[in-house]
Amino acid sequence: MRLENGRDSQNVEDRRGAGGGFGRGRGGLAVGGGIGGVVLVVLALLFGVDPAVLTGGGQPGYAPPAIEGGGPPRTAQAPYADGATRPTGDDPGARFVSRVLAETEDVWNPIFESLGRRYQEPRLVLYSGVVQSGCGTAQAQVGPFYCPADQRAYIDLDFLAQLQRQLGAPGDFAAAYVIAHEVGHHVQQQLGILGRVEQLKRQASEVEANALQVRVELQADCLAGFWARRAHEQRRILEQGDIEEGLNAAAAVGDDRLQRRARGTVQPES
Numbered sequence: 001m002r003l004e005n006g007r008d009s010q011n012v013e014d015r016r017g018a019g020g021g022f023g024r025g026r027g028g029l030a031v032g033g034g035i036g037g038v039v040l041v042v043l044a045l046l047f048g049v050d051p052a053v054l055t056g057g058g059q060p061g062y063a064p065p066a067i068e069g070g071g072p073p074r075t076a077q078a079p080y081a082d083g084a085t086r087p088t089g090d091d092p093g094a095r096f097v098s099r100v101l102a103e104t105e106d107v108w109n110p111i112f113e114s115l116g117r118r119y120q121e122p123r124l125v126l127y128s129g130v131v132q133s134g135c136g137t138a139q140a141q142v143g144p145f146y147c148p149a150d151q152r153a154y155i156d157l158d159f160l161a162q163l164q165r166q167l168g169a170p171g172d173f174a175a176a177y178v179i180a181h182e183v184g185h186h187v188q189q190q191l192g193i194l195g196r197v198e199q200l201k202r203q204a205s206e207v208e209a210n211a212l213q214v215r216v217e218l219q220a221d222c223l224a225g226f227w228a229r230r231a232h233e234q235r236r237i238l239e240q241g242d243i244e245e246g247l248n249a250a251a252a253v254g255d256d257r258l259q260r261r262a263r264g265t266v267q268p269e270s
Contacts, residue, residue, distance in 0.1 A: 146185035153182035171245030184223030
């Protein structure tokens, strides 16, 4: 991807090393990742299985090559008004995330404006190990997720790098696709789609509710693809091979592949 001339988003919140604590969230259901049990996560890691298969998580993602190894030490961070911090420019992984997030802002802001609406930009939280979100406490093993209760996307860069090596979906656009997918959930939230789906799921059977959630995830993928096309049309951000990286990442974290790897067979109903 060509991001060297891009701007940095002001909506990246760095909680790495801060710990997440344990407690109850303010409500809402995390999307694109779930909150799983510690025992299931440990078993999944021991047997080389993506924990999202066991914990009901959605779309785990990948780190660009610069993230591997954690990057150089971070310097002092600039605070937000609410006391949170934003990463500074000497962290290549955080810089990549910040510039991808900025690209999503530059696409979705004018689209919402053309619809006569205001796009409320999401925060993207970088964390390590465990984090407290508006949807409850989440561990890194469940992968990136979006919480509609606090309108934040959550990503652990170290775990993304581990997933990149284990599932074999390298490349910067693979990581950008995962970020854009979570932002896609935020777009769904802004348009009222997530709230409507949750209402329908409460009235549906387990099979019907699962089918609705599959549609939510596929639509977030569609929105991620729409973002990539529009950003490339406007700023030529894509390079040769980027589309293939995104497709490879989508396949690598697809339920069919993960279930076949974990169980030897695919169970579409789950």
